[in-house]
Amino acid sequence: MTPKKEDYLKIIFELGGREKKVTNKQIAMSLNIAAGSVTEMVNKLVKEGLATHEPYAGISLTEEGVSVAERLVRRHRLWETFLVEKLNYKLQDVHSDAEVLEHVTSDNLMDHLEVFLDHPKHCPHGGVIPDKTGHYEExxxxxxxxxxxxxxxxxxxFTDNHDLxxxxxxxxxxxxxxxxxxxxAPFEGPIKLRFKDSGQETSIGYKAAHYIFVK
Known part of the structure; x- marks a missing residue:
């Protein structure tokens, strides 16, 4: 499987494609690419049985697609955790190096890395880290x-996006x-927020707000 195809599986998983439909627009924005490129790759994933696509509704991962995405996400997020916690990387700078490391790492090394990091449940940007048996929090x-x-x-x-x-x-x-x-603000304007602890106010762009997940 190509690294590009793996990136699609990871971002669909991250955007919720295990449980709901994800739009081409969401994928394009997250990967910083043209919508036309998304359509082409989604068609490939569908043909390989890794995703399903419902016109005007979106894309979701098949059971096989979820399984592949979970393995990829585990590798990527364990390396992100290592780079941030042990090598003091800034969060926004960690993705590209984690991307390289995940593609040259054996399962044995990943298991040892997970033990070394004391079995982290979440990566530095809040994403879940599946354990070696595929279990993780929702x-x-x-x-x-x-x-x-x-x-x-x-x-x-947060979605794993450098600019975000x-x-x-x-x-x-x-x-x-x-x-x-x-x-x-109207017409997809900024969202005004107040920090509950300090009372300080801030605003965030409507586009960015689509890639911040909250409870």
Whole structure:
């Protein structure tokens, strides 16, 4: 399987494709590519039995696709955890090196790395890490963009996207932050938020809010 195909499986999994339909637009935005390229690759995944596609509804992973994605996600997120916790990488800079390492790592090395890291359950951007038997906690698939005005939420995880993580670092939003949704500007304008602990207010772009998962 090509690294490009693996990237698609991972992002569909990350966006919730194990349990719901994921749109071409979501995949394109997350991978920073043209929508036409997504259509072509999705068709390949469908032909190989790794995904299903329902026109005007979206893409989801088959049982086999989920199994492959879980193995890929485990490798990638264990390496991200190692690079951040042990080598002091910044979160937004970790993805590309983790991508290289995951493709040259044996199952035996992954098992030892997991033990060395003391069996982490989540990677630095909040994503679950399946264990060697494929077990993991269920993730939240509610995005900040879906939260209602007046609702109080907790930041659960971020999509693994360099530009997004750099942006969130700039506005200082982190995993575990308790926020209140104050307002959303019309025509897909920014979302205004208040930090519950400090009372400080901030705003976040509507597009970015689609890749912040909350509880």
């Amino acid at each position: 993730e939240s698939h509610l995005t900040l963009a879906e939260a209602k005005v007046g609702q109080e939420i907790v930041v659960d995880r 993580l750099t942006y969130l670092d700039d506005i200082d939003i982190k995993i575990g932050d308790h926020l209140e949704v104050l307002a959303q």
